[in-house]
């Protein structure tokens with residue numbers, strides 16, 4: 001699961017994951033973080049909430 005394209009901006013920045021409130025100092029740390037299940041589960045939940053909110057509005 002590698003995200004190659006742009007368009008994921010907003011939820012996480014270069015050195016910080018806003019979903020998990022985790023500091024990601026190095027690129028290897030960032031790559032590893034985005035593959036851990038806690039992150040992907042939270043990301044899925046956040047995306048789901050965002051989509052629901054979009055439908056209600």
Ligand SMILES: [Zn+2]
Nearest residue numbers: 017019020039
């Ligand atoms: Zn994360």
